Amino acid sequence: MTTSPSARATTSAASTDLRQEAFDLLRQLIICDTSNPPGRETSAAAIIEAYVDGSGLEYERVAKDPERTNLIVRLRGRGTGPSMGFLSHLDVIGVHRDEWSVHPFAAVVKDDHIWGRGAVDMKCQVAATTVALTALAREGFVPNGDLMLILTSDEEDGDRGVGAPHLVEAKPDLNPDFVAGEGSGERFDTPTGPVYMLDCGVKGSSSAKVTVIGTSGDASLIDVGRNAIDDLAVLIDRMRRFEPPTRIPDELQPMLAALAPDVDDPEEQVAAARAISPELDQIIGALTRTVYHPVILDAPGPDNVVPRRATALISAIVVPDMTKDEIEAEVREALGADIEYQLEVEEPNGGLISTPDSPLRDAIAAYLAEADPEATLVPGLAYGLSDCQVMRESYDSVAYGFLPFRYADPMLNLTTKHSADERIAIDDLEFQTRGAYFVAKYMGGVER
Ligand SMILES: [Zn+2]
The missing domain is CATH 3.30.70.360 (Alpha-Beta Plaits)
Structure with a gap:
């Protein structure tokens, strides 16, 4: 595959206020409580449908249970390039209300953050990618291959068989060549500069x-x-x-080399990488x-x-x-x-791993080069399972877990998702939205 003049991809949309629209849409999505169980993700899918309606995007429900639909949103391409899907789940983990300092489903705006269940995991990505794709559709952008949002239900629990497993069964021809979903994306400060890990596969x-x-x-x-x-x-x-x-997966070598370049002994290299910060201690520890x-x-x-x-x-x-x-x-x-x-x-x-060398990685790296030039993107692994795995299994997609957080303290993300006081910096939501816009436009320019 080649990339055509790469990129007329940019981070700014012609006519859409990406920051404001993502802010409004994320707040609506948080207020729509999709705690799983019972999920009831169709109410969140309806918010997305109402938002994209009339923009030129096509959308389609794929439901086994009408209250728990999956939703595919598509910007149709010319058929001359690979297809790409942004993969997100619409459900959230349930809350213990008394652990929260704010109402978890009120989308409270405080300290330049939006607070609420799903703010990080992962309605932010639902909002960011919906706004980005809608902006491209409104501008009349026609990609080479289809650009999609693949929005699933029942990811957090997964026992009902209504989410991604039903989607891939009902839509065997969906076949996204590339997928960007959840898994990684925090920005780690290291002695050699900030690093984002691109999750290419999962334990x-x-x-x-x-x-x-x-x-x-x-x-x-x-x-x-x-x-x-x-x-x-x-x-x-x-x-x-x-x-x-200690067991060191081959796929983690680039990350270890980036974090502790001067250490030769593998076990000492892991120890040196873990010693950089509490968040790297957690993540590198879990991955080894x-x-x-x-x-x-x-x-x-x-x-x-x-x-x-x-x-x-x-x-x-x-x-x-x-x-x-x-x-x-x-x-x-x-x-x-x-x-x-x-x-x-x-x-x-x-344990399925996607190749780290692909146009999608190039697209993400190009976005970071423009929006966060000090940082480097290094291939690695995810510590927990996500729907990316289903896409690799069913469609042989090159799937990466990558949802960038430029400003958040990584430890705050790790400790609040699936727990109390989950929240996202509005600056991060904007960073994600511009990233999705950039990556979509870049991938839409790739030819087969
Ligand atoms: Zn998640």
Whole structure:
């Protein structure tokens, strides 16, 4: 593929006030509560439809459950270039209202931020990409390949089969050649200058089910039976204390080289990269080992019996290419050999990686060169699963997780999404909107 005069891509739209429109649209989307469950994402899809209507964009609902639609918005191209989709989800994680200092669904504007559930994860991207594509349509821009918004439901929970899995089944011909979704995009300050990580793929997800079989007994006596919960508690504690070995995925080498260029020993390089800042400690730490957390406990009653059986489901997020046998060996090492237990390890899922060399990476790099010239874009990995993985699996798309945050403290993003007081700087929303406009225009100029 070649890029035609690259880029007449710019960051400023002719007639649209990108900042104001993204601000208004994001506030509407936050106020529309799509906590999943139950989701009810169709109400958010209707806001997008009303916004794009009449601009020249086509739109189409793809729904298994009419209250939980997916939405495809399209700027139709000439058919002479690759297609590209901006992938976002319309649902949000539910809230614990008492943890919030503001109402989570009022889209409060305070301290130059918009506050509310979904501000970061990821209604900002829904608003930014909708405004950008609409501006291009209003200007009469005709891309070589189709430019799309792929807006999914049920990403955060994913158990209902109504979101991305339904979309790819119902639309086998959607086939975006390139996809930009969530996963990375925070700006890290490093000794060698600011760095954005382009997430080209994701760690794998697995789990280990640990079951202890004890001996039941009368719970009103002091020393009867063998309580399965007691033994399971010891095993869970061992899991918590376990230091998994460092595993360095090949895909992370460019990032490590950028963060700690002068260190040769791989383990020392990881340590040096983690030592740069608390946020890099979190992210590089998560990307270079298995991350274990007990997530579900079960010991069926009745409540007057010392339980015979207790089970813990332990989530295991693993580096790409790690096998089931390797996970099992790691878990057994953590649990020790003196307590009897049964172990079932799930085959790891995920771990697909897109090539880091593509016009989409060039487009993102070109935007940053213009809008944040000190910074560099370095390929890396995402620590958590997203719908990007579904696009790689189903369409063989080159999919990157990249949603840029130029101004936010990365730690604030990491600690507030899926938690309380989620908020986005209005400057970041504008940065994302201009980025989406630039990238869409650039990709619309790529020829097949
Ligand atoms: Zn998300």
